Amino acid sequence: MSEPFERSRPKTRSRLLEAAYTVFADVGIELGTVEMICDRANFSRGAFYSNFGSKDEIVIEAVKAFVGQRLVDSEEFVDSLVHRGFPADPADAIRQIAAKITGGRAGIIVMNEVRMHGVRDERVAHEYLQWQQGLLAQVQVIVQRFLAAYELQTNLSASHAAELIFSVWQHTSLTAAISGLNDEEIALAVGDATAGILASFASTTAMAQTPRAPSAVSMLASICVEAAPRDPMMAFADRIRPLASLxxxxxxxxxxxxxxxxxxxxxxxxxxxxxxxxxxxxxxxxxxxxxxxxxxxxxxxxxxxxxxxxxxxxxxxxxxxxxxxxxxxxxxxxxxxxxxxxxx
Structure with missing residues (x-):
């Protein structure tokens, strides 16, 4: 195999992963085909099968690549906070970290597509569960660093706290996406939900007394200003509920x-x-x-x-x-x- 081909192969693989991710977000895993992925990446089927054995293989790899980059971004962001100082309000730090991790509507769609694919396919399920354990370990590190920065104590182990936060992220992001929120609104909803769950088990006066984030109030106000007579009431309700009670x-x-x-x-x-x-x-x-x-x-x-x-x-x-x-x-x-x- 020639050296130029060796150097180009990582780029080919990266483009195929990106194409698969967008195809699965657009049409779903079941309807997405190898041909569609190749067309999106502008590669031949031969290029695809030189990098991946099957569509199922690229399903998991695409999610790993996407979420992995999000976690790297989050860890680098926490590193930057360590050097320049965490915000005085712990809830503000949580929202900033959650915004880095939250992947927007496309990421939410693909993640839930993979979960449902795993329910139907035992091989995908095994790969997904193994990957999720590694993901939780990375989330646990971020949680530990956050708790240490604010000298917070909890009645939960760091691993259980990570599992709880991960579940909150999954539920809140999916609900926000279904409700039609945009990427920025989804990140705010996930951040607020994460701040709320940490406040429930972190024993610190500063955390327990953190008021509702001004950003969340601003988002609610914006939704209420954008609404107008003759708009569908249900659509308005769907936008409000992830952020507040109606x-x-x-x-x-x-x-x-x-x-x-x-x-x-x-x-x-x-x-x-x-x-x-x-x-x-x-x-x-x-x-x-x-x-x-x-x-x-x-x-x-x-x-x-x-x-x-x-x-x-x-x-x-x-x-x-x-x-x-x-x-x-x-x-x-x-x-x-x-x-x-x-x-x-």
Missing amino acids: EMVQTEHVSVYYRVKEVDVQVIPAADGTIATITYGADFPAPVNGVSIGDAHERVTAVLGDAHRTWPAAHPNDILIWDTPAFFRVDVDRETSRVARIWR
């Missing part, structure tokens, strides 16, 4: 509404299953159409112009309404002349 409330005046209490938002559904009205309460942390809770009356009109109309009946607040380009209502507290509530 509480159903029944009242005398409205048959039912849903509350995202973490950001003080209420959503009233329409009879056809879409969103009818969204209201943003006193604790909502983000601007809506350029207007924020607590803004002065003068700033509202500076941003939006004069209101098209006001509330026709008596009300404790001044009610300002804009009808175009879409209905928008601002409740201004008469005593403070500041925005108390926003409606869309």
